Amino acid sequence: MTEQADPTIEVLPDAEGAAAEAATRIANALVEAVGRRGRADWATTGGSTPIPIYRHLVQPPLRDRVPWDRVHVWWGDDRVVPRDHPLSNRLPFDQVLLRAAGLAGLSGAGDDGYSGRAGDWPGVPIPEANIHGMPIDFALGRTATEDEAARQAAATYASALRAAPLERDARNLPVLDVVLVGVGPDGHVFSVFPGSPLLDSTAWVSAVAAPQHVEPHVARVSLHPQILSSARLPLAVVMGGTKAAIVREILAGPIDVRRLPAQLARRHGGLWILDQAAAGQLPGYGSAG
Secondary structure: HHHHOOOEEEEEEOHHHHHHHHHHHHHHHHHHHHHHHHHEEEEOOOOOHHHHHHHHHHHOOOHHOOOHHHHHEEOOOEEEEOOOOOOOOOOOHHHHHHHHHHHHOHHHOOOOOOOHHHEOOOOOOOOOOHOOEEEEEEEOOOOOOOHHHHHHHHHHHHHHHHHEEEEOOOOOOOOOEEEEEEEOOOOEEOOOOOHHHHHHHHOOOEEEEOOOOOOOOOEEEEOOHHHHHHOOOOEEEEEHHHHHHHHHHEEHHHHHHHOOOHHHHHHOOOOOEEEEEOOOOOOOOOOOO
């Protein structure tokens, strides 16, 4: 590997261990960012990847270490569906990290915040003004088509990013403190699929037509893929044996980001957290090593 393709790879025995390690790394990065510049900017993801991570972040000791009122949350991508739709990348954040039902008084929490009935803690106290979800609902309310809603949401989100007090790199891209990503079965990251025109774009945020080769077949909105290369901590988390072959290609194969956009996180300063099943075909880590 070249120096630019030299991430840190951590392999944990199981998915629970991988989620716990990822949560700890995110918490550490957020605390460090707040200490350095007074705020932290974190781009999170959707699907199944963040759910067990959120479950660790919402519990002590991590929930008590992070100054959540200084944390700003962004999304790497989202689907053009309402915020409460099962396919929304915002939904796991609302349900698990914010625990919206608890905030609405539905959790049975006592004075100390711990819910004896539910057996868990309420959501982390991130101010609503610090949560920068992609404006999908607003865009859907203004247009009749998914594609047009995606374009409108992308333009609005780009404006919000540009207005935020974010550092920029030499390419004029925003520098986020943490960018959490999962990896698609085809090696995509965010909603940047193999051969995507976003790889040649200069737009910070773009509309993406509904992919036909992977599910779900709905239009998307995505950050520019190179935001992974500008991030202080690009964090890829992959769990499960079904991703073992693509993990091997991404981390051990030749670098070709047009074929495997997730390789943008295969860089010096990048962190890959895998469970043993996901690392199963990776030389030196799995049974093939």
